[in-house]
Amino acid sequence: MNLLEIKNLHVKLESEDKQILKGVNLVIKPGEVHAIMGPNGSGKSTTSYVLSGREGYEVTAGEALLNGVNLLEMEPEERAAAGLFLAFQYPVEIPGVGNMVFLRTALNAQRKARGEEEISAGDFLKLVREKAKTLKIDADMLKRPVNVGFSGGEKKRNEILQMAILEPQMCILDETDSGLDVDAMKLVSEGVNALRSAGRSFLVITHYQRLLDHIKPDFVHIMAAGRIIKTGGPELALEVENNGYADLLEGVV
Amino acid sequence: MAELDVREGVDRETIETVAGMGAYKYGWSTEIEMDYAPKGLNEDIVRLISSKNEEPEWLLDWRLAAYRRWVSLEEPHWAMLDYPTIDYQDQYYYATPKSMAVKPKSLDEVDPKLLATYKKLGIPLKEQALLAGVEAPEGERRVAVDAVFDSVSVGTTFKAELAKAGVIFCSISEAVREHPELVRKYLGSVVPPSDNFFATLNSAVFSDGSFVYIPPGTRCPMELSTYFRINAENTGQFERTLIVCDRGAYVSYLEGCTAPKRDTHQLHAAVVEIVILEDAEVKYSTVQNWYPGDENGVGGIYNFVTKRADCREARAKVMWTQVETGSAITWKYPSCILRGDDSQGEFYSIAIANNAQQADTGTKMVHLGKRTKSRIVSKGISAGRAQNTYRGLVSMHPKAADSRNYTQCDSLLIGDKCGAHTVPYIEVKNTTSRVEHEATTSKVDEDQLFYCRSRGMDEEEAVALVVNGFCREVLQALPMEFAMEAQNLVAISLEGSVG
Numbered sequence: 025m026n027l028l029e030i031k032n033l034h035v036k037l038e039s040e041d042k043q044i045l046k047g048v049n050l051v052i053k054p055g056e057v058h059a060i061m062g063p064n065g066s067g068k069s070t071t072s073y074v075l076s077g078r079e080g081y082e083v084t085a086g087e088a089l090l091n092g093v094n095l096l097e098m099e100p101e102e103r104a105a106a107g108l109f110l111a112f113q114y115p116v117e118i119p120g121v122g123n124m125v126f127l128r129t130a131l132n133a134q135r136k137a138r139g140e141e142e143i144s145a146g147d148f149l150k151l152v153r154e155k156a157k158t159l160k161i162d163a164d165m166l167k168r169p170v171n172v173g174f175s176g177g178e179k180k181r182n183e184i185l186q187m188a189i190l191e192p193q194m195c196i197l198d199e200t201d202s203g204l205d206v207d208a209m210k211l212v213s214e215g216v217n218a219l220r221s222a223g224r225s226f227l228v229i230t231h232y233q234r235l236l237d238h239i240k241p242d243f244v245h246i247m248a249a250g251r252i253i254k255t256g257g258p259e260l261a262l263e264v265e266n267n268g269y270a271d272l273l274e275g276v277v
Numbered sequence: 278m279a280e281l282d283v284r285e286g287v288d289r290e291t292i293e294t295v296a297g298m299g300a301y302k303y304g305w306s307t308e309i310e311m312d313y314a315p316k317g318l319n320e321d322i323v324r325l326i327s328s329k330n331e332e333p334e335w336l337l338d339w340r341l342a343a344y345r346r347w348v349s350l351e352e353p354h355w356a357m358l359d360y361p362t363i364d365y366q367d368q369y370y371y372a373t374p375k376s377m378a379v380k381p382k383s384l385d386e387v388d389p390k391l392l393a394t395y396k397k398l399g400i401p402l403k404e405q406a407l408l409a410g411v412e413a414p415e416g417e418r419r420v421a422v423d424a425v426f427d428s429v430s431v432g433t434t435f436k437a438e439l440a441k442a443g444v445i446f447c448s449i450s451e452a453v454r455e456h457p458e459l460v461r462k463y464l465g466s467v468v469p470p471s472d473n474f475f476a477t478l479n480s481a482v483f484s485d486g487s488f489v490y491i492p493p494g495t496r497c498p499m500e501l502s503t504y505f506r507i508n509a510e511n512t513g514q515f516e517r518t519l520i521v522c523d524r525g526a527y528v529s530y531l532e533g534c535t536a537p538k539r540d541t542h543q544l545h546a547a548v549v550e551i552v553i554l555e556d557a558e559v560k561y562s563t564v565q566n567w568y569p570g571d572e573n574g575v576g577g578i579y580n581f582v583t584k585r586a587d588c589r590e591a592r593a594k595v596m597w598t599q600v601e602t603g604s605a606i607t608w609k610y611p612s613c614i615l616r617g618d619d620s621q622g623e624f625y626s627i628a629i630a631n632n633a634q635q636a637d638t639g640t641k642m643v644h645l646g647k648r649t650k651s652r653i654v655s656k657g658i659s660a661g662r663a664q665n666t667y668r669g670l671v672s673m674h675p676k677a678a679d680s681r682n683y684t685q686c687d688s689l690l691i692g693d694k695c696g697a698h699t700v701p702y703i704e705v706k707n708t709t710s711r712v713e714h715e716a717t718t719s720k721v722d723e724d725q726l727f728y729c730r731s732r733g734m735d736e737e738e739a740v741a742l743v744v745n746g747f748c749r750e751v752l753q754a755l756p757m758e759f760a761m762e763a764q765n766l767v768a769i770s771l772e773g774s775v776g
Contacts (some may be wrong), residue, residue, distance in 0.1 A: 077727075077730070077731070078731075079723070079727070098584070099730070099734050099735070099736075100727060100730040100731050101730045101731075101734055101736075103731075104730070104731055104732055104733035105733055107730075110731055112728065112731075115728070116722075116724050116725050116727075116728035117725075118725055118728070118729075118742070118743060118746055119747070119749075120745070120746030120747055120749035120750075121742055121743070121745065121746035121749075122305055125742075126729075126732075126742070128733035129734060129738065129742060130729070130733045130734060131733070133732075133733040133734045133735065134732075134733035137733065162728055169746065177615050186732060190732065190733070217563060224488050
């Protein structure tokens with residue numbers, strides 16, 4: 025069974041008549057880590073937004089299935105409850121809402137949607153403390169309003185904390201490495217690696233090979249002009265690192 | 278254009294969800310036999326109310342003087358409120374359950390129907406029987422309640438226990454009979470009958486309300502509260518609350534109110550007076566949840582309220598906290614007269630206007646004494662087609678040397694058919710005082726909502742979370758049990774408002 029299956033996905037921006045994705049095909053099986061690389065404007069982030077249900081995009085053809093169910097007909101919160109998670113490139117600030125409150129509201133909303141019982145305050149606290157420790161997130165960061173006044177590294181660590189607590193099946197990381205120094209990148213990668221399991225898959229969107237030194241992918245895809253133009257193993261990322269995209273892009277409009 | 282379309286798409290969807298929801302929880306009414314005074318307002322009605330309450334001559338004269346003055350006044354229209362002319366002769370000014378004709382001596386004698394009404398509202402009118410020496414379980418703080426039903430107080434809890442501490446907590450009609458010297462001394466001393474059109478009306482026809490006296494040096498052993506319920510149709514509620522906090526005393530007072538869903542408007546014109554003497558402190562918290570009318574503006578309470586605290590002596594402190602979610606029309610400016618040197622006033626407000634609601638609310642900080650301090654934190658939220666106005670006065674008088682005010686006034690808009698207005702009046706008549714005013718207006722951010730939804734919250738939950746975050750400073754100022762209620766109320770009031 026495929027965990028995520030993207031078939032011939034065509035997407036245009038609603039605000040302007042501009043086709044961004046022009047037939048993306050991708051199959052991710054449980055436990056796999058896939059990386060998407062590609063130059064700016066190739067459609068990497070759009071792919072992540074469309075999968076998670078952000079408004080402003082129109083799917084003109086194709087489909088995306090999570091465990092065989094059409095994602096594109098679901099509300100963003102239904103996708104989350106079904107096991108999809110997007111670690112944002114730019115995590116959003118929510119003034120006045122404590123990080124813990126946010127996490128607990130999100131977790132309980134998902135549990136409710138799946139017909140599970142809400143987590144007790146005590147169990148939740150235990151869970152958060154345990155997960156926060158591995159990501160070196162201190163008590164103060166848990167109390168502060170969501171992402172308000174967080175440094176770039178703190179924001180990204182916070183995304184991974186959310187991921188660790190919500191335990192999604194399909195994790196999409198949208199340029200999680202952008203704006204991170206070496207140490208922060210290591211922390212974030214360790215957080216992600218700790219979550220790797222036979223049932224959980226990752227789609228890692230990045231510009232740079234260096235993140236993939238830490239989070240080792242099974243497959244690397246090169247995206248350009250709204251399509252995946254080449255797929256290979258980790259060596260493909262190294263090739264990009266050494267030669268740039270120019271060779272690969274030759275012949276692609 | 279495309280972005281607008283998306284927003285409208287969200288609107289339609291959520292409006293449909295909410296249509297089937299019936300957000301106002303307290304819209305039911307109690308079937309009970311009532312006695313009404315004849316419809317309309319004249320001197321005979323004033324006399325009737327006075328005699329029902331077995332009042333002394335001086336109070337009747339006081340009421341009549343107010344009534345005669347009121348006849349000569351015109352209803353003010355400076356607020357940013359648009360409503361049809363109120364016909365003051367087309368409503369009842371006094372309505373009481375028949376079972377209250379003979380005043381119950383204790384709560385045990387109160388009509389079970391009335392007790393059931395408050396139970397259904399979630400207001401405990403039973404005193405928890407506690408064994409001597411046994412502490413109340415943690416987290417279960419006791420609150421004494423005065424329950425006002427239409428024109429009368431049906432009962433007050435914990436009176437005996439409060440009396441042991443010297444605290445007087447009873448209906449104002451009872452206070453007039455039992456403690457005339459206190460009432461006579463303080464009634465109208467903060468809000469005189471001549472104050473404004475609605476206060477003058479209230480002075481003429483107020484039927485009941487609560488009275489609180491905290492003796493010198495006493496910390497009131499529990500929180501006090503009044504719960505106002507309008508039940509009768511075509512009947513106005515005119516209650517009067519008088520709180521006197523003597524030197525060095527402290528009290529925290531809570532006020533809640535609800536009314537049935539009806540398709541006619543009902544008038545509520547209350548007066549609250551608070552007198553605070555040297556080194557005393559009063560916290561007054563309100564959760565105003567009168568019926569707001571339906572989504573088309575049919576029905577709902579017209580809420581014209583005068584609330585004022587007089588920090589009469591040095592170092593007196595008052596804190597108003599209000600969560601205004603109900604009423605079709607809100608006209609309300611809880612004020613602080615900072616008369617004593619070093620006295621302090623604070624005002625924390627959340628005002629939510631959804632659908633066709635209109636709110637014109639704020640505060641007045643009148644600095645008269647030296648080194649007086651005030652702080653205003655106002656959070657206005659507008660949704661649907663609602664109009665929400667913050668109107669506030671900060672006045673530094675010539676003698677109020679070295680005084681300070683800080684005002685923060687934030688407005689949040691949900692959707693594109695509502696309005697937020699900020700009207701600050703600032704008067705500074707000395708050279709040593711400092712006044713700061715900060716104001717912001719923002720829209721609920723689509724990115725914030727998407728972020729919450731991508732984590733599993735539905736749209737309503739996401740809006741509630743973001744708005745509660747916006748209101749946090751004010752919610753934190755509320756007593757704990759009230760804060761939870763207010764937080765839920767914020768969510769309920771905004772159901773169906775996403776844009």
